Amino acid sequence: xxxxxxxxxxxxxxxxxxxxxxCGLALVLGTARIANFAYGAAIxxxxxxxxxxxxxxxxxxxxxxxxxxxxxxxxxxxxxxxPLREADPTTLLVASFAVSVLLTNLAxxxxxxxxxxxxxxxxxxxxxxxxxxxxxxxxxxTIALTAATLLTLTVFLRRTLLGVQLRAAAEDFTMARLLGVxxxxxxxxxxxxxxxxxxxxxxxxxxxxxxxxxxxxxQPVLIAFIAIVVGGMGSLAGATAAxxxxxxxxVALEVLLPPDLRPYRDAFLFSLIIVILLGRPQGLFxxxxxxxxx
Amino acid sequence: xxxxxxxxxxxxxGSVEAVRGLSFECSAGEVVALVGPxxxxxxxxxxxxxxxxxxxxxSGRVELDGEPLLGRAPERISADGLVLVPERxxxxxxxxxxxxxxxxxSGWARRSQGLVAVxxxxxxxxxxxxxxxxxxxxxxxxxxxxxxxxxxxxxxxRVLLLDEPSLGLAPEMVKRVFxxxxxxxxxxxxxxxxxQAVLGAVRLADRCFAxxxxxxxxxxxxxxxxxxxxxxxxxVDAVEAVR
Numbered sequence: 001x002x003x004x005x006x007x008x009x010x011x012x013x014x015x016x017x018x019x020x021x022x023c024g025l026a027l028v029l030g031t032a033r034i035a036n037f038a039y040g041a042a043i044x045x046x047x048x049x050x051x052x053x054x055x056x057x058x059x060x061x062x063x064x065x066x067x068x069x070x071x072x073x074x075x076x077x078x079x080x081x082x083p084l085r086e087a088d089p090t091t092l093l094v095a096s097f098a099v100s101v102l103l104t105n106l107a108x109x110x111x112x113x114x115x116x117x118x119x120x121x122x123x124x125x126x127x128x129x130x131x132x133x134x135x136x137x138x139x140x141x142t143i144a145l146t147a148a149t150l151l152t153l154t155v156f157l158r159r160t161l162l163g164v165q166l167r168a169a170a171e172d173f174t175m176a177r178l179l180g181v182x183x184x185x186x187x188x189x190x191x192x193x194x195x196x197x198x199x200x201x202x203x204x205x206x207x208x209x210x211x212x213x214x215x216x217x218x219q220p221v222l223i224a225f226i227a228i229v230v231g232g233m234g235s236l237a238g239a240t241a242a243x244x245x246x247x248x249x250x251v252a253l254e255v256l257l258p259p260d261l262r263p264y265r266d267a268f269l270f271s272l273i274i275v276i277l278l279g280r281p282q283g284l285f286x287x288x289x290x291x292x293x294x
Numbered sequence: 295x296x297x298x299x300x301x302x303x304x305x306x307x308g309s310v311e312a313v314r315g316l317s318f319e320c321s322a323g324e325v326v327a328l329v330g331p332x333x334x335x336x337x338x339x340x341x342x343x344x345x346x347x348x349x350x351x352x353s354g355r356v357e358l359d360g361e362p363l364l365g366r367a368p369e370r371i372s373a374d375g376l377v378l379v380p381e382r383x384x385x386x387x388x389x390x391x392x393x394x395x396x397x398x399x400s401g402w403a404r405r406s407q408g409l410v411a412v413x414x415x416x417x418x419x420x421x422x423x424x425x426x427x428x429x430x431x432x433x434x435x436x437x438x439x440x441x442x443x444x445x446x447x448x449x450x451x452r453v454l455l456l457d458e459p460s461l462g463l464a465p466e467m468v469k470r471v472f473x474x475x476x477x478x479x480x481x482x483x484x485x486x487x488x489x490q491a492v493l494g495a496v497r498l499a500d501r502c503f504a505x506x507x508x509x510x511x512x513x514x515x516x517x518x519x520x521x522x523x524x525x526x527x528x529x530v531d532a533v534e535a536v537r
Contacts, residue, residue, distance in 0.1 A: 167386075179400055
């Protein structure tokens with residue numbers, strides 16, 4: 001029983017982290033119609049920022065990482081994507097690869113290609129006793145932080161003019177502009193929020209693994225794209241929920257597979273995803289086509 | 295001076311010329327109608343004037359009170375006072391009526407000001423005020439058309455462009471929408487109306503131009519309507535045109 005509860009918490013925790021990955025990427029894809037591969041690199045830069053700041057008090061570290069990744073995301077939008085506003089999606093995809101490669105190689109040039117250990121958040125690695133069951137503090141933090149982030153995002157999207165503009169832009173960007181919605185402002189807002197999420201994800205991911213390397217953003221961005229496809233292109237809630245589901249499935253397979261099959265967990269995971277997509281090619285929660293860009 | 299002046303407007307998509315030298319003027323408190331068969335370039339012209347077709351090549355001049363508009367970003371044009379109610383209305387289906395309206399105030403309002411303006415607008419549109427939290431996608435065609443016009447009015451335009459507001463509506467609802475357009479004219483707005491329902495458009499408009507192959511090639515009046523319909527629509531579409 002105790003073990004089952006621990007496994008469930010573990011699954012919800014990994015699901016939360018993957019939900020963050022999916023949500024941050026889906027936001028930019030949904031509004032700006034950019035498949036932003038540089039999102040993974042932004043998470044990676046966040047992890048290196050954390051490495052640099054690790055000796056400072058933790059609130060300063062978290063704030064520094066989040067603000068740093070937001071600034072980076074806005075810079076990526078302004079420098080790489082804004083000049084390409086009227087370009088076709090393929091050009092934007094290639095541009096996002098270029099930014100990703102550039103940032104990864106900058107990290108290698110500055111910090112080296114070797115994996116480093118990070119000494120931050122080690123106090124989170126312990127467990128707390130909840131009703132007789134020992135639960136990892138990091139899992140609780142991950143779940144709470146994700147819930148708070150998604151709740152804040154929902155309130156923002158529903159209760160502010162900029163939030164309503166973001167939702168409108170995701171549905172029909174040209175119509176939103178015809179009504180006076182400023183395209184650059186809305187896209188910058190999407191990148192900024194995506195940056196906040198990438199920053200938080202970087203902190204959680206680094207504390208979880210305790211290490212960092214220049215390719216650390218590859219797996220998150222891969223999971224985020226899978227979450228978007230499984231959730232249904234164009235659906236923010238869908239991508240978030242699918243990210244959550246993939247995280248939960250991953251832990252479930254880890255627990256349920258016989259020990260000698262466990263090394264092949266990801267093969268089973270992605271096979272399951274293929275089965276889901278064969279049954280529902282439009283995604284679990286979607287159905288709506290991604291419409292014309294700006 | 296006219297509020298809106300369009301001179302020698304050309305719009306092309308790749309090698310296809312949709313609009314070829316369109317010129318007309320529209321003054322405050324005036325309704326100018328453009329009628330003609332499908333593919334005459336009416337919708338392309340309106341979209342180009344509002345800045346909404348970014349993939350098209352444009353030339354000519356469009357002026358709003360003497361200020362050149364052509365090539366500006368659509369959000370600038372809308373903030374300057376020219377707003378388009380596009381073909382098929384393009385209501386945001388997942389957003390509520392109130393949110394659709396609020397977006398119309400994007401060019402000038404903060405959220406609190408916008409919400410006040412939404413309340414005022416809802417009072418003018420009882421059909422929308424009944425359930426302002428309903429998603430736009432669940433409304434009937436007539437309600438959607440009213441919402442589209444109300445949403446455009448939220449921007450407080452000097453010029454309103456309407457693309458086929460009668461499309462898909464029951465005759466009773468067409469009358470109501472045309473009465474709504476006449477109200478805007480009385481309010482001093484310059485209205486440019488594109489229509490397939492020629493009879494209604496001719497009766498409503500101060501001037502009605504026939505468009506064919508991307509430019510204006512005649513004026514339509516009620517007593518010459520029969521000749522226009524024969525020449526432009528052929529027998530099959532004539533019933534639809536004079537509806």
